Amino acid sequence: MKIGIVIGSVREGRLGESIGEWVAERARVQQDAADVEWEVLDLKTFELPVMTDENWAQDSDGPAEVHRWRDAVDQCDGFVFVTPEYNRNIPGAFKNAYDLLSRQWRDKTLAIVAYGGLGGVRANEAWRVTVAAYNMHVVGASVNLVRRVDFPGGELALTDHHDASLAKVLARLVSLTRAVTAERERVALSASN
Numbered sequence: 001m002k003i004g005i006v007i008g009s010v011r012e013g014r015l016g017e018s019i020g021e022w023v024a025e026r027a028r029v030q031q032d033a034a035d036v037e038w039e040v041l042d043l044k045t046f047e048l049p050v051m052t053d054e055n056w057a058q059d060s061d062g063p064a065e066v067h068r069w070r071d072a073v074d075q076c077d078g079f080v081f082v083t084p085e086y087n088r089n090i091p092g093a094f095k096n097a098y099d100l101l102s103r104q105w106r107d108k109t110l111a112i113v114a115y116g117g118l119g120g121v122r123a124n125e126a127w128r129v130t131v132a133a134y135n136m137h138v139v140g141a142s143v144n145l146v147r148r149v150d151f152p153g154g155e156l157a158l159t160d161h162h163d164a165s166l167a168k169v170l171a172r173l174v175s176l177t178r179a180v181t182a183e184r185e186r187v188a189l190s191a192s193n
C-alpha cells in the first residue's frame, strides 16, 4: 500500500516543507515494512488552479495539473496531511486541492501533522470535519507543532519527544490503512461480481 505525505503549504518561505521532509524521513525509518511505500506529495509542485469546475478531475479535457494531482492521490491508500493553520482554519490552497477531487479520497485513511501558533489545533479539527464527507478514517492522535516552542529562530528543532509522538501516529496510520484498504478492496470486489 502507498501512503501520501501531503505538504499543504504553497507559501514562499513556508515551514511546511521542512516538516514534510521530517515526516517522510521518519516514516521510512520507523515504519519500514515491506508492504508500505511512502511518497511526498508537495502541493506547491502541482501548481493547481483554483477550482471553477468540479468536473475537471473526471473530464478528459480538464487541466493537466488537476489530472496529475488526481492520479497521485488515486494511487494512495492513506495520507498524512502536513497542515498549517491560516486564520483559524485549513489554508485556502490546501482546501482547494481537496475540493478538486472526490472519489479519490473515499474510504481511505488520514493522519494529521498540524502546526501554527497554537499547534494548528483548529486546522486539525477542521480537517476532521471536512474529510468525514468521503468517509475517510482519521487517526485520533495527531502531531501538533507550536511555532514559538518547536521552531526557535524559525527552524524546526526536533527532539526525541517529536519523533516518539510521530512514531505513535504513523504506526496507527499504517495498521488502520491495512484494515481499511482490505475492506475497500473487498467491497469493490463484491460490487463487481
Ligand SMILES: Cc1cc2nc3c(=O)[nH]c(=O)nc-3n(C[C@H](O)[C@H](O)[C@H](O)COP(=O)(O)O)c2cc1C
Pocket (backbone or CB within 6 Å): 009, 010, 011, 013, 014, 015, 016, 017, 084, 085, 086, 087, 088, 089, 115, 116, 117, 118, 119, 120, 147
Ligand atoms: C495568512 C496566514 C494566517 C495565519 N493564521 C493563523 C492562525 O489563525 N492561527 C495560527 O496559529 N497561526 C496562523 N498563522 C501562522 C502560521 O501557522 C505560520 O506562519 C506557519 O508557519 C504557516 O505555515 P507555512 O510556513 O508552512 O506556510 C497564519 C499565517 C498566515 C500566513
